[in-house]
Amino acid sequence: MTCIFCQIVARELPAEILFEDSELVVFKDINPEAPVHLLIVPKRHFDSLNSLDELTAQIGARMFLAAKKMAESLGIESGYKVLINCGREGGQVIRHLHMHLLGGWGRKPVRR
Ligand code: AMP
Ligand code: ZN
Numbered sequence: 001m002t003c004i005f006c007q008i009v010a011r012e013l014p015a016e017i018l019f020e021d022s023e024l025v026v027f028k029d030i031n032p033e034a035p036v037h038l039l040i041v042p043k044r045h046f047d048s049l050n051s052l053d054e055l056t057a058q059i060g061a062r063m064f065l066a067a068k069k070m071a072e073s074l075g076i077e078s079g080y081k082v083l084i085n086c087g088r089e090g091g092q093v094i095r096h097l098h099m100h101l102l103g104g105w106g107r108k109p110v111r112r
Contacts, residue, residue, distance in 0.1 A: 003096045009025055080104075
């Protein structure tokens with residue numbers, strides 16, 4: 001069975017996708033740990049950061065650039081964090097390479 005992030009990429013599972021290009025999708029984390037918590041996910045399946053090599057390292061650069069652009073487009077560029085958990089001991093639960101983008105702490109709460 002394909003992994004759940006591959007299924008999100010293939011639109012077989014729902015997700016709140018905020019950005020997509022030929023190499024990446026960016027969607028909201030289902031269990032946010034910050035006011036803004038996005039996942040930046042390569043469309044191609046890599047198990048983890050350990051799977052990148054000289055030929056595929058460029059995907060890492062694309063992920064960093066996507067984090068910067070998403071932070072700018074969401075107005076949180078004054079302060080955010082990016083995080084990649086790698087391996088079970090490193091806290092990686094989903095075995096498909098992804099970068100967390102966390103921020104928005106300075107935002108005023110939305111009144112309803
Ligand atoms: P990690 O611990 O780095 O593997 O992070 C996995 C992240 O994926 C967690 O923050 C989860 O909340 C998130 N997550 C798991 N399933 C989904 C899903 N179906 N849609 C969006 N985010 C998810
Ligand atoms: Zn996958």
